[in-house]
Amino acid sequence: MTSFTTRYRRAAADPHLRGGLLDFQRSWRVSRDGQMARLEERSGKSFDQLRGEFAQTKDDTLARLDDYIAEFREQAEAAGATVVEVETAQDALEYITAICRARGIDLIVKSKSMVSEEIELNHHLEAANIRAIETDLGEWLLQLASERPSHLVMPAIHQRRERVAALLGEELEQEFDPDDIPAMVASARGGLREHFLKAGAGLTGANALIAETGSIMLVTNEGNARLVTSLPKIHFVTAGIEKLIPSWADAQRQLQLLPRSATAQHLSTYTTCITGAQPGKEMHIILLDNGRRSMAADPQIADALRCIRCGACANVCPPYQVVGGHAFGHIYTGAIGLVNTPFHHGPEHAAGPQSLCVSCGACAEVCPVDIPLPEQILQLRSRNAHAPLWERLALQFWARPRWFRLGARLGALASPLLRRLPLPPRHRWRTLPPIPGRTARQRIAARRPQPPIAATEAGERNVSLFLQCLTDTLLPEAADAAARLLEAAGARVYVPPKQHCCGLPAFDAGDWETARRMAKQTITALEEHPGRDIVTPAASCQIAMQRHWPQLLADDPPWRARGEVIARRSYDLAEYLETTARLPDGALAGPPNDADDSYAVHRFCQGSNVMGWDARVERLVARLTGAEPEPLREAATCCGFGGLTSITAPEVGQGILERKLDCVAETDAETLVTNNPGCVLHLRAGAEARRMPHRTQHYAEYLAARLP
């Protein structure tokens, strides 16, 4: 297989790939949401309930996996099948080859099976002089092109019609008009038919293995799996051991979630259940481990075995949209591929794709079995960190408050010059941020407190403002605005002097040792005044304290407990302004001090996907200013900042940002408002490079401009 770097470069240079995947993601999302809404209405249960229940079934099954395998085996063998459990890919290959040799089989027809891709079956059969023909149209096109699937469900989604016409033309010795897709499909049907009739064996995967009767369930749209299992005398089934489910009732519940999540159909065209060998035929069911038992034994990863291979995690993934599954994945693609590749194929194949994840959390929100994919990806990144030297050095620098501030001071001096120099070519889609001469803490210390404009509960509160390292140095006006809003609500605002960074940059980069050091430093800095509320304008740091610290400090109970105390005392600014420091409705309705006031809101992706904040910022700004936001398409889709990803994989940062800014360009908003400083910087840098007319602000700044 070509190296990750080559795959990445090739994908990043292909505008058609991104364009096609963008259309796909958008239309899938609308249809899938419609299907889920109807399912919720019909079942009277929310998506979260439905997926929670099925996830529980999968967990219970995996906890007693050997019992269910034994039951499955007993039932399937009673119905005439042979069931073998194999540990490695090699074992599976040897078994299949041995049966073919013994029966004199030289042609196998296959229906789509990811496990057969996982074990690279076609390749090995070829070496044994056995020809394998894919009969799923997409898989067949890949086979003709010697390519791998780039999506779990739509394997050839990266191929364009011209390429398909050329591939089919060569194979079938016929000219094709690329725009006549029905003609190509019809010819493919004819081209595949003779193989069905000649093949000695058929091979399928299984969407589920039903223990109570030893049955397999297959879900397809084309009908090829039914032919594969009907015409040849031997039927091989390759399936991972995680496909076991106890009963038919469970299979039906899986079907509620699978086609809706996969192709946004309420049911695929063919759902076939087969129990045992048919009269006069053989059925061999090969149950593959290949790292699955190690996953099951790994408490941070075991949940990933719930996966039903629907592909939804790729369908919402912003980096996947930009580079597709050949770069964002190995053999398994999308978020789940970043998690299971280390176990099935080795960590060396996972590191590259993992580096493209921006941790936006979109995958976990749609996964029909509720796998905590973003946490797992970060977990695996931390185990497998091979960061380049410059990245490790940068983090060491970042981790030291004094060095960091010294760097900022030097940066401020050099900034006017640096901003005039051209950026390296791969980064020209953005500009360097200006580095202001004064930090937020200096600004806040230098001015008089904002007089209160209304009495709120915050009148009796002391607030420690957690600035965030980036905001302190690069967006001091946003932190200052946050302080003024709190003061306007009557709070006494302090800036704990020893604060620096919550550890998020190192955490995202997989350097958890450094991240722990930074987290502990922040905990200590914020512990000094235990009676104060902690408020931050940096949504990402709030999430880090609430969600990442427990993961980071899991093995260190005393620190974990101290971190929990801090997290309990801390609030996202928008939340605090809606509760304790709640200024009256319309309190900031006055005219702004500058510029026009139409605005649109980009929702920090993790706030929506991980925390469920949804329209929190829209509600706050609309309530205080009395003006509704302009609607923004895909408001909660990631902007592409994504920690270090936009630096190490600039094309991903650029592609995601372009999607976002195209949506912004559709609105008439004068100001783009958002709730995370990283987003402000990234969106501003991209808009400046594109010379877009709107300005980009943290909502605190937008609101504080309306203070009297």
Added chain:
Amino acid sequence: MTIVRSPLVTEFETTLEAAQGEIARFDSWAALASFACSLDLNPVARSGLPLDDIETPRSVEAIADRPVGVTQAALAVAETGSLLLVEPDPLDRYVSLLTRHLIVAVREEDIVPTLADAFGWLAAQPRAAAYATFVTGPSRTADIERSLTIGVQGPSRLTAAILTERRP
């Protein structure tokens, strides 16, 4: 006489039509047979149906690519617009898979409300579970540039033939 159609039947029709399936109603097998013959002079049928004039070929070659095939569903599911084909005999599967326009007879009284009902029935029928398929519309693919194309390996037209005649 006004025909009162149960909500279940209406739901089945709507969901199947949404999956590009077609609906026809017949009050007898004879009426269904003449419908099939009106579409093609030589339709084929799976074995065991009360269709005396329609051929039931005994080989793949004799079935493959025939314009019209007739089969029968054990039941239909209103919720999903699906027809449950119980086909332990591969020849029956060739009829439902390799003919171009498939007509699936189902008795009106055999339409069940939900997929869960159908799975419940199936779980209790070990013989049916040997090879059972829920068919929801004609065969399709979107593998070339996601463009939905009807009729790949399986039929390009699917008609659910609802039999209003009750079981004798």
